[in-house]
Amino acid sequence: MLFSLTSEQGDGNHHDYMVKWKQGMEEAYEITRENAHKAAVRSKRHYDSKVKSSVLQPGDRVLIRNMTPRGGPGKLRNHWEDVVHTVVRQVSRDIPVYELRPEKAKGRSRILHRNLLLPCDHLPVETEVRPRTRKRAVETSEEVEQAEEEDDDDEYYPVSSQQPFEPLYPPTLTPMSTDKPAKHLQTVENMSSEPENEHEVLNQCEQLPDQQENYVEEPSVEEPVPVPVPDKHSRTSEQEYHRPMLNCCEGDILLLLDSSGSIANYEFSCLLFFAADLLRPFSLGRGHVRVGLLQVGTNPHLEFGLDVHSNQESLQSAMQGVRQLKGDTNTEAALGVARELLTETDVKVPKILLWLTDGVQPGDVDRPMSELKTRGVSVLIVSTVHGNYQVLKRVVTPPLESHLYSVDIDNIDIITEDLRKAMIEIIRAERLRVIDLTSHSAVLQWRPVLSEDSGYYELWYKSMSKPGREIRHTLTRDSSRAELKNLQPETTYTASLRPESNQAVFNTLTVTFTTFPDVLSPAVVYLSDHGPHQIRVSWGPLQLARVQQYTVEYGAIPSSHVRTVTLPRQKNSTLLTGLEPGTQYLVTVTALQVDGKERAMSVRACTLAEALPALIDLQLEPAKRRDLGVEEMQVKWQAYQGGLRGYWIKWETENPHGTTSSMYLPPSSRSTQLTHLAPNSRVCVSPIYSSGRGDGLCCTATTHRG
Known part of the structure; x- marks a missing residue:
């Protein structure tokens, strides 16, 4: 009642309701399950087509994604953990899962997927600074063990071996090499991977120069190592800088x-x-x-x-x-x-x-x-x-x-x-397009993209039915169109245009077109400008290279007299004059080809009927016959006399049925008298000529009753 909803009519019970509800829910779950499956398949296909993974090698330095809620809320939290790890090995060649261990600090090894790792060979190598100094270098393995036990109780403060920088990804957009820093740029303590045993440590220490026997009191800072843009944004390939311009x-x-x-x-x-x-x-x-x-x-x-x-x-x-x-x-x-x-x-x-x-x-x-x-x-x-x-x-x-x-x-x-x-x-803009097409030629047009300094266009085209034969042309840098000639009719061609320049690399433009069927002129003849004494005849197509001249023949039907007009090949229309009005003519257009062959096409044409002169003037004057006492109407008119055969007069008579009367008068008549006209009767007079009735005039007669 609240939402003006009507309840379902009819009896029902709890069992029927539960069956109906269960059926509806199962149907809804099935639809949801199908849609979710389709979305998952679509997402997987999209992800698999764009996923980019680089294989990590043992010794590569990586950061691990911060998956814990520590570090602040939302975007204030670090995306990656602070500790740099090194790759120990790939667990299996078939899956991108790696075993990692901290680069400096002690900790357990971790096995993680490649999606959680970020290569960071570009990050500076951190140097451990000891809180105390040591006078002599380690000489025996026992002293090494003792020193390590003492160092475990001290705190180590990491010092960057290069100048500090703010973001992990610098705001620079200049592509740089992603090669790993050279080993000789690292500190002495990081010249090799971590030793496998204590004797290796001893051997490394014994190989140090004499001037290293006295441990320095202040930590040394190496020269800054160039920090490249992260791998995923780098342009390591030379082709990336010279990709084709769109x-x-x-x-x-x-x-x-x-x-x-x-x-x-x-x-x-x-x-x-x-x-x-x-x-x-x-x-x-x-x-x-x-x-x-x-x-x-x-x-x-x-x-x-x-x-x-x-x-x-x-x-x-x-x-x-x-x-x-x-x-x-x-x-x-x-x-x-x-x-x-x-x-x-x-x-x-x-x-x-x-x-x-x-x-x-x-x-x-x-x-x-x-x-x-x-x-x-x-x-x-x-x-x-x-x-x-x-x-x-x-x-x-x-x-x-x-x-x-x-x-x-x-x-x-x-x-x-x-x-x-x-x-x-x-x-998208169609840069290479066909603007004119015939059975044997095509005109291509494109937008100029080359500068005024240098460059040229390379154009080539070939028939799809004969892929082996290719025709090439070189066009100047200021060109914007080209005409392809001597093409075969009803043939599909592919044309390609490539701008060449030493300033930029442009992509190749391509267009496919099919020439028209081979048509010989005249293929169509049409008529216009009809009149009683003239008709214009036009034809097409205009083929200057294939036609020598045109001949137009016309004559009245069924008369056998034929007149002829010869026209040059540049003409595709002519006006036929001196024709009889209302007459049918047969018009034939013939083209004489260059090879001597002829092609003709004929049409029927009719001139318009000549317009007949209309009545010039019409007047009605009342008149009363004294002898009979009947009111009469005097009708007067004027008309052209040329070809006049007579007049046709029509009026309404005074009778119960309201009939119409008419009569025919000779051409010499100029007036007549009408009696027994109906009230407000219409009187019409039309001239009659040999070719038909001309336009007449009508007037309304007003009668007076005594």
């Missing part, structure tokens, strides 16, 4: 980067590096892809606009200089700036707003995001696992599976390719 796209991409205080330094660096790597393959500038960066903080900050960077070198350098704003997360104000940048412009290209955020307290973004989508902006979102998924799901542009990503910050690189493909689908 000149297949045209559009605007605005990065909306969360730079507030809710983002940790580590997460901000990863998001920034991810964005730079995502955009690296695109060709930049007007006519290609324009990129802008807008930071979200207490007040929005436009790092650079859409027209600032026209090449990757400039963009990547600018991304390296971006610094975090901190402060509040004022996303609404930033979206106002984004709306001005993306919508209030005359550039008609696809537009993308890529929102990089942790998703924590995004604010009231539904309305501004909806306005952006209404104006044609595609909203794509990358969020960490802490984000408000329900809010992000509402504001993203469908489909969710390719436009909304919620990933762990340490594994954000696994979505790079998928997200880039989704962006390409939005801003």
Whole structure:
């Protein structure tokens, strides 16, 4: 009753209700189980296709993921444990499980999966500083044992062997080598792996130079070892720097980067590096892809606009200089700036707003995001696992599976390719296309991508039915179109265009097309501009290279008299004049081919009937016959006399049935008198010619009764 719901009618019992309820629950559980299984299979397939694993070797230094709640709440907690471990061995070749032990501190060995390990060979090697000094070096194994027992009671303070740095992943975006630090850069105590026995320690100590006999009182600090970017962000391959530029796209991409205080330094660096790597393959500038960066903080900050960077070198350098704003997360104000940048412009290209955020307290973004989508902006979102998924799901542009990503910050690189493909689908521009196609030729057009300094285009095409034969052409750098000639009719061809330049590497553009069937002119003849004495005849297609001249023959049907007009091959229409009105003609267009053959096509054409003159004037005057006392109506008119055969007069008589009377008068008549007209009778007079009746005139007669 509360919700105006009607109860089910009919009798029932408890047993029937339980059976029905059990059946419904089983059906619901089965549907849920099937959907969960499909989601699991889809997630596994996606993960397996993008997972990247590097094999660890014995002696590699790694950090272990912090799986304990210690270290502070939420994002304040360290992602990795403080103690550096070394790899002892791989438990099995078939599974990525490794045995680890602490590098310095004593502790138990641990067996962990590769997903919980982070290679850290780039981290500095820590040197143990003893709290006391020792005058003489160890000389016997007994003294070594005694010294170790004494050292166990002391505290050791780790001192970095290089200058301190703030984040684990520096905010620099410059790719560096991921090679391990050279052994000779480590301290003397770390020149080899841990000794297996005490005699090895003794032998190492005995091999020390004489100047090392007196233990130094102050710890020595080595020269700093270069700190590379982490492995997962490194570009160790030379091909990575020279990957082909994607000149297949045209559009605007605005990065909306969360730079507030809710983002940790580590997460901000990863998001920034991810964005730079995502955009690296695109060709930049007007006519290609324009990129802008807008930071979200207490007040929005436009790092650079859409027209600032026209090449990757400039963009990547600018991304390296971006610094975090901190402060509040004022996303609404930033979206106002984004709306001005993306919508209030005359550039008609696809537009993308890529929102990089942790998703924590995004604010009231539904309305501004909806306005952006209404104006044609595609909203794509990358969020960490802490984000408000329900809010992000509402504001993203469908489909969710390719436009909304919620990933762990340490594994954000696994979505790079998928997200880039989704962006390409939005801003893809057909760069190589066929603008004109015939049975024997095709005209290709593309957007120029080469600079004015250097470069050229290499064009080649071949028939799909004859893949072995390939025709190549070299075009100048200012070319934007090319005509392919001497093609075979009804044949599928593949054409490829590759810009060549020593400044950048461009991807190859390809287009496939099929030529039209071989058509000889005239293939079609059509008529226009019909009149009583003329008709225009046109035909096609116009084939200048294959036709010598055209001949047009026409004559009235069934007359045998035929007239002929000869036209050059540049003409594809002519106006036939001097025709009889209302007459049917047979028109034949013949093309004389270059090889001497002829092709003709005939059509029937009819001229319009000539318009007949209309009645010029019509007047009605009342008249009364005195002898009979009957009221009459005098009718007068004027008409053209050429071809006139007479007049046809029609009026309504005065009788109970209201009949209509008519009569025919000779062409010499100019007037007549009518009697017994009905009240307000209509009187009409029409001229009669030899070819038909002309347009007449009508008047209403007003009679007076005495």
